Amino acid sequence: MNTTKEFDILVWGASGFTGRLVAQYLFNQYGENGDLKWAMAGRNQEKLEQVRDQVADKTVPLVIADSDDEASLKALVLRAKVICTTVGPYVSYGSKLVAACVTHGADYCDLSGEVQWMRTMIDKHHDAAKANGVKIVHTCGFDSIPSDMGVYFTQREAQAQKGQRAKRIRMRVAGMKGGLSGGTYASLSKVMEQASKDKSIYKVLVNPYGLNPSDQQKGADRPDLQSVIYDATSKNWIGPFIMAGINTKVVRRSNALSGYAYGKDFRYDEATISGKGFKGRIKGVLGALPLLIMTAKPGSLLKRFANRILPKPGEGPSKDQRENGFYNLRFYATLEDGSAGFGKVTGDRDPGYGSTSKMLGEAAVCLAKDKLPEVSGVLTPSIAMGDALLDRLEKNAGLTFDFK
Ligand SMILES: NC(=O)c1ccc[n+]([C@@H]2O[C@H](COP(=O)([O-])OP(=O)(O)OC[C@H]3O[C@@H](n4cnc5c(N)ncnc54)[C@H](OP(=O)(O)O)[C@@H]3O)[C@@H](O)[C@H]2O)c1
Known part of the structure; x- marks a missing residue:
């Protein structure tokens, strides 16, 4: 969307754990009275004022909207080019906002990793968003920007340097340090609760192509790795990666929405490297434990x-944990002629919050300010923003992209 509006960006959920980091990032990076017009939004004026005092200053305007109040959501959408939301779980609080953006014309980005909810948004809104020229972009945090943009970059460089595409990419998490917030845990719990009650949701979650257009859900990829195995590609033991169930589906949706730029036979998977030898194997088993705990059966x-030991909504990793966190992702590519390529993506803060808040902030600025591909609908980050986002992530958000 490129209309004249009062704000370029409204950060909704700015009083929450991640939302305040996004607001702080925008304030530090872009100020308030410069080229970027933005405001903090939330449901509680007093709380927003308190948070604004901590992360910015009084020059940042405040806007009030509640997820249950459609009139307030419409007003939010009419005032901004881009709505950037961290109000989750999205399945509980996000649906009316997406509908308002599609109907009243604002681009949208979020941090959703809730596959079942994104499936519903695609089914309900993709065609209308396309018709109205609106970009709805989920997964603009650690899930799934590094994976989606990492594959986009690896494919772009394989074409540029070797004149061919990668027919297969295996993403391996080589290193990662960070923590979890209450909001993320609440969102994950909501997914598990819904999947345990409704088989059709479970089916979407286990379908590798669960986010593809509904008539394009077949392909060679299998469900994500659930055990610890030896990986000949990275020459290490590997185990499950907690975000694979989201990221791999986003990458496959990008391929489908691009008209299969990576090829109809493109294959993609993700796993975590745990190391070499017996130690690596044991580390792989131990590394899968947090995943088991976080995704435990509802009621068990x-x-x-x-529920007792993990953070509550509003809580998350400390400043120190965020600043000393990092991630290092490897993209092992097999090119069409059988030769190997190697992509790498790194981030300079903890994945879930320090880095995520910068990625979401830059995605919002990119949607508001950059010249982007003429495409609309319910999109992925790489399809909506492509090279423009890559550029911003490298210049401003502390990510590096490399290909050999
Ligand atoms: N993809 C990623 O990499 C990634 C990373 C981080 C977070 N996330 C996702 O981001 C979301 C937020 O996480 P978080 O830890 O920041 O959560 P949080 O601290 O609980 O914040 C949630 C925010 O939503 C607001 N909110 C709740 N109900 C609302 C309503 N009815 N109307 C308007 N606002 C409402 C809260 O407002 P109050 O402050 O007034 O309570 C708060 O600002 C979660 O869904 C999480 O999964 C994803």
Whole structure:
């Protein structure tokens, strides 16, 4: 969308754990009275004022909207080119906002990793968003920008340097340090709760092509790795990667929406490297434990234990944990002629919050300010923003992209 509006960006959920980091990032990076017009939005004026005092200053305007109040959402959408939202779980609070953006014309980005909800948004809104020229972009955080843009970049460089595409990419998490927020845990719990009650949701979650257009959900990829195995590609033991269930589906949707720029036979998977030898194998088993705890069956003893020890909404990793966090992702590519390529993506903060807040902030600025591909609908980051986002992530958000 490129209309004249009061704000370029409204950050909705700015009083929450991640939202305040996004607001702080925009304030530090772009100020308030410069080229970028933006405001903090939330449901509670007093709380927003308190947070604004901590992360910015009084020059940042505040806007009030509640997820249950459609009139307030419409007003939000009419005032901004881009709505950037961290109000989650999105399945609980996000649907009316997406509908308002599509109907009243604002581009949109979020941090959703809730596959079942994104499926619903695609089914309900893709065609209308396309018709109205609106970009709805989910997954603009650690899930799934590094994966989606990492594959986009690896494919772009394989073409540029070797004149061919990668027919297969295996993403391996080589290193990662960070923590979890209450909001993310609440969102994950909501997905598990819904999937345990509704088989059709479970089917979407286990379908490798669950986010593809509904008539294009077949392909050679299998469900994500669930065990610890030896990986001949990275020459290490590997285990499950907690974000694979989201990221791999986003990458496959990007391929489908691009008209299969990576090829109809393109294959993609993700896993975590745990190391070499016996030690690597044991580390792989131990590394899968947090995943087991976080995704424990609703109502089980393990779930009650998880609820007790994991963070509550509004809580998350400390400043120190965020600043000392990092991630390092490898993209092992097999090109069409059988030769190997190697892509690498790194981030300079903890994945879930320090880095995520910069990625989401830059995605919002990119949607508001950059010349982007003429494409609309319910999109992925690489399809909506492509090279413009890559550029911003490298220049401003502390990510590096490399290909050999
Ligand atoms: N993809 C990623 O990499 C990634 C990373 C981080 C977070 N996330 C996702 O981002 C979301 C937020 O996480 P978080 O830890 O920041 O959560 P949080 O601290 O609980 O923040 C949630 C925000 O939503 C607001 N909110 C709740 N109900 C609302 C309503 N009815 N109307 C308007 N606003 C409402 C809260 O407002 P109050 O402050 O007034 O309570 C708060 O600002 C989660 O869905 C999480 O999964 C994803």
